[in-house]
Amino acid sequence: MKLKNLKRSQIAMSTFPYNRCSLDYTLDSLERIGGKAFEFQAVDPLLSLEDIGYADMRRIAKKIADHNLQCICVTPDVMNYPVNLASGSLSTRRRSIQYLKTAIDCANVFGAPFIQMHVGYSLIDESPEEAWKRSADSMRELAEYAVSRDVVITSEYSVFTWKSVLQSSRDLRRMIDEVNSPGYKGMTDTVVMVKIPETIEDAVQNIGIENLRHVHFTDGLGNATSSLHMVPGEGKLPLEHILQVLDEEGYCGYLSLELQGAEDTAHEAMLKGYRWMCEHMENEQESRGE
Amino acid sequence: MGLRKTQIALTNYPYHKCSLDFTLHSMEKLGIKTIEFVCCEPHFYFEDVTEADTKELMKKLEEKGFTIICLTAPTMEYPMNLASENIMTRTKTVKYLVDAIQYAEKLHAPIVSFNMGQAPLDADTEAAWTRAKEAVAYLVSVAESFGVRIALYVTGSRKSSLLDSVEKAKRLKKEIPSGSLGFVADTVYLDKMALEPETFIRELGLENIFLVHFADCKSGALHLAPGEGNLDLEKCLKSFERAGYEGYVSLNMRGSRDPYVYEEQPERCMKNGLEWLLAHLSDGC
Numbered sequence: 001m002k003l004k005n006l007k008r009s010q011i012a013m014s015t016f017p018y019n020r021c022s023l024d025y026t027l028d029s030l031e032r033i034g035g036k037a038f039e040f041q042a043v044d045p046l047l048s049l050e051d052i053g054y055a056d057m058r059r060i061a062k063k064i065a066d067h068n069l070q071c072i073c074v075t076p077d078v079m080n081y082p083v084n085l086a087s088g089s090l091s092t093r094r095r096s097i098q099y100l101k102t103a104i105d106c107a108n109v110f111g112a113p114f115i116q117m118h119v120g121y122s123l124i125d126e127s128p129e130e131a132w133k134r135s136a137d138s139m140r141e142l143a144e145y146a147v148s149r150d151v152v153i154t155s156e157y158s159v160f161t162w163k164s165v166l167q168s169s170r171d172l173r174r175m176i177d178e179v180n181s182p183g184y185k186g187m188t189d190t191v192v193m194v195k196i197p198e199t200i201e202d203a204v205q206n207i208g209i210e211n212l213r214h215v216h217f218t219d220g221l222g223n224a225t226s227s228l229h230m231v232p233g234e235g236k237l238p239l240e241h242i243l244q245v246l247d248e249e250g251y252c253g254y255l256s257l258e259l260q261g262a263e264d265t266a267h268e269a270m271l272k273g274y275r276w277m278c279e280h281m282e283n284e285q286e287s288r289g290e
Numbered sequence: 291m292g293l294r295k296t297q298i299a300l301t302n303y304p305y306h307k308c309s310l311d312f313t314l315h316s317m318e319k320l321g322i323k324t325i326e327f328v329c330c331e332p333h334f335y336f337e338d339v340t341e342a343d344t345k346e347l348m349k350k351l352e353e354k355g356f357t358i359i360c361l362t363a364p365t366m367e368y369p370m371n372l373a374s375e376n377i378m379t380r381t382k383t384v385k386y387l388v389d390a391i392q393y394a395e396k397l398h399a400p401i402v403s404f405n406m407g408q409a410p411l412d413a414d415t416e417a418a419w420t421r422a423k424e425a426v427a428y429l430v431s432v433a434e435s436f437g438v439r440i441a442l443y444v445t446g447s448r449k450s451s452l453l454d455s456v457e458k459a460k461r462l463k464k465e466i467p468s469g470s471l472g473f474v475a476d477t478v479y480l481d482k483m484a485l486e487p488e489t490f491i492r493e494l495g496l497e498n499i500f501l502v503h504f505a506d507c508k509s510g511a512l513h514l515a516p517g518e519g520n521l522d523l524e525k526c527l528k529s530f531e532r533a534g535y536e537g538y539v540s541l542n543m544r545g546s547r548d549p550y551v552y553e554e555q556p557e558r559c560m561k562n563g564l565e566w567l568l569a570h571l572s573d574g575c
Binding site for chain 2: 045
């Protein structure tokens, strides 16, 4: 597929399927695949934000550089870990904010322009609007911190977990407008779109292409109950159409292979995904050697 | 003598997107007074609670007549790992579990349960085993001095625990021969290991099985309410009975991520599980 604007240099591999591997294995694998940019999911044992200090950030930054890789986004796990930026407990919220500041510090030390995350959730028996206000307060503080570290937060929305504060691209846009900071922008996810449900056109229109800074690009089963994040080409999503829309809109962020459920075959899955992306992202200018 | 209704324990695990008050109120309605208490955020995460929060929890438990039969520290879901090669992670995890033992004493819970730890798939598992074993041995010695017993999961999966088979559990028990160290017999993990409860208990010794986690399972959805999966749980109960098990049977239902069935309906899940057990256990005391 010939593209006018999107380039192969916008493809990002990721560490998502490597969460049962060591960091050394993971970086070796990504280097062998041949890409350069990658999204770094901050989960134990790869990158444990609760345990990391500046010295370890520098140590990991050197490992990344030694493997000729470029971390483009740090993605802290906030859905499974005890972290909630919208928590009604002040101590939980303060600890969560500190945890995210560490993610921003990591991005800064790794030279990554983005961190990516969810903004929290409300409990079943509490007011969603109150949770929204607490989440927005947390995001304003984090956005200010991100700006001071030359990092941009790209916020995710999802119905994946019940009561997520941001449940659609419209919610995300409302939060972006409310936080109103150059340090706080948005992202979308090809699998999540189906679950909302919304199309890539909806996502781009609602978020605004100027605010869309990151995309999780994976295949899926195409139904609202499945959260599978599959290798592109192995599912049912209209991925070529999504690429075309992003190309026409002039999207200039990364397309990241957030593969999930491939822990037993992480290298093979990432390699397949990366190859699919390369094959489908032939740029007219790149083809002409420009 | 079959398993009895008085052996049933509820758990707050499916309520982890509800407040503590909502959770305790919901479980109170179900009428069972014994609970396995998972120290998760937002209910009672050690990092965030104060002495006042602990007293408040104790008061609430007392008012509702609840007894904690096991305090569970989530080490599989949270970034905790006793086997971690990262010394900072390992040290943090040990401290977290020492906290768990101390909270167990305060909350009068006789058992603390957690995961021994796991190693990356490309790691030297023997080195990881040594690290985890040393940590567990230390925690057992702490538990002994607090009068608390430690129950570890035997998961049947290398990805989730170094303790992935009955043979490994026997090895650990041999290396740490303390009466305060035992195991959880989990119906889902037993199925994964293709082991009858009776065999598991015979291999490890009845005195070393401190708790039973009772849940159903079907492909892709782990730890469902009994009756919602494919396991032959009636056969399973009979096997526990034949083995002479007399401890608690905890409804350890967690649902699945895809979709998150129980997050939306935790009380339905707990009620269904409880009704299944009530229909299959005897009234004897």
